[in-house]
Amino acid sequence: MKASSESGYFYSRSPYKEAFDIEFAQEQLEGEMYKYRCKSCKVLTTDINGRLENHGDGCEYKLLRMAGSA
Numbered sequence: 266m267k268a269s270s271e272s273g274y275f276y277s278r279s280p281y282k283e284a285f286d287i288e289f290a291q292e293q294l295e296g297e298m299y300k301y302r303c304k305s306c307k308v309l310t311t312d313i314n315g316r317l318e319n320h321g322d323g324c325e326y327k328l329l330r331m332a333g334s335a
């Protein structure tokens with residue numbers, strides 16, 4: 266295997282691509298210019314930290330994603 270194809274393989278297997286999930290609908294907190302939260306479960310994006318499991322119980326986005334990936 267050539268070195269170039271090996272590095273390409275490495276990047277396609279990067280865990281970060283799958284671990285970070287930031288496609289959910291967000292809303293800005295009132296009066297907080299740099300704070301956002303999930304529109305469905307109201308958990309701060311800084312608490313979610315790109316992880317699907319950090320969304321609140323019953324979060325529509327979380328349920329949707331879990332159903333889609335099952």
Ligand SMILES: [Zn+2]
Pocket residue numbers: 289303304305306307308320321324325326327
């Ligand atoms: Zn959520």
